[in-house]
Amino acid sequence: MLTAADVAAARERIRDHIRTTPLVQADPASLTGDSAEGGADAASSVWFKLEQLQHTGSFKARGAFNRILTAAAAGQLTEAGVVAASGGNAGLAVAHAAARQGASARVYVPETAPAVKQAKLAELGATVVATGTKYTDAYDAAAADVAETGALLCHAYDQPEICAGQGTLGAELLDQTGGVDTILVAVGGGGLLAGIAAATEGHARVVGVEPATIPTLHTALAAGAPVDVDVSGVAADSLGATRIGEIAHSVATRTGVSSVLVDDADIVAARALLWRKFRLVVEHGTAAAPAALLSRAYRPADGERVAVVLCGANTDPSDLA
Structure with a gap:
């Protein structure tokens, strides 16, 4: 069971290996099209957590360092190196963390992974293996590698050390703000969500924001x-x-x-707004979180203190001009 104590231990372990990323406060009215009741402007404050400024451009470095440093302390980091399966961001983080520990890294990605992320993986010294069209294809290939070589597997989102490391973002955010009521966070596999929810349990509500086309959390909550x-x-x-x-x-x-869903058009609009009004470059997945406010999929109560996690920026910015 992942708890705040696990996150606190991870925070101490990775303290010297990650960046403390900044916050910026936004005018709530800037995140809504008008002043209708229940819009973002009902909130007393909206904070952006700028985690896209983390090493390798996303929050994933937190979990990667926690997993690899934990393994190294236990004597589990061998010459076989580290293996990950990732659409991009998790692989970038694992490659970075492994290199800092003098370990080799092999990263399996779907063939659909963005070229900018694959190129960056190679720059970080990882061996990149593109296979299949989905994350599950890459994961199966990575698991076969681990079974054959004995390498350390760094799961993209479903390992205790990974989730605890990601949760350090939530603990850091509470310290920086002095407390918020609600944290909006984009959800894919859920490692960041799990970590933040564990870190802030009893202190803030967490709302997972997902594209309507990939409702992993929404569907799971409904199905049990x-x-x-x-x-x-x-x-x-x-x-x-x-x-x-x-x-x-x-x-x-x-x-x-809880979970809210946003449409692709809302994600695109939120990403453009972050650039236009705040000069913040984020990837589309990251833009899902602010899209919940912009589209009113999430409506803050009067006086609510809201934090929005901007979790990654590994994107081609050429369409933001």
Whole structure:
């Protein structure tokens, strides 16, 4: 069971290996088209957590360092190196963390992974293996590698050390803000959601925001268990897990996490707004979280303090001009 104590231990372990990312406060009215009741402007404050400034451009470095440093302390990091399956961001983080520990990294990605992410993986020294068209194809190939070589597997989102590491973002956010009522976070496989919900349990509500085309959490909450969903849409490269992780589902159920869905058009609009009004570049998956406010899929109560996690920026910005 993932708890705040696990996150606190991870925070101490990775403290010297990650960046403390900044917050910026936004005018709530800037995130809604008008002043109708129940819009984002009802909130007393909206904070953006700029985690896209983390090492390798996403929150994933937190979990990767926690997993690899834990393994190294236990003597589990061998010459076989580290293996990950990832559409991009998790692989980038694993490659970075492994290199910092002097370990080799092999990253299996779907053939649909963005070229910008595959190129960056190679720059970080990882061996990149593109296989299949879905995350599950890459994961099966990575698991076969681990079985053959004895390498350390870094799951993209469903390992306790990974989730605890991601949760350090939530603990950091509470310290920086002095407390918020609600945290909006984009959901794919759910590692970030699980970590933040565990870290902030009893202190803030967590709302998972998903593309309507990839409703992993939404479907799991309705079904009472993780189930497979179809994957499509503009955010599929970063939120493309076919089902929510077991850890994320367990933590979400325990802590009362809720889910809202946003359309691709809302995601595109939110991403453009972040650039136009705040000069913040994020990937489409990240833009799902602010899209919940912009589209009114999530309506803050009067005086509500809201934090929006901007979790990654590994994207081609050429369409933001």
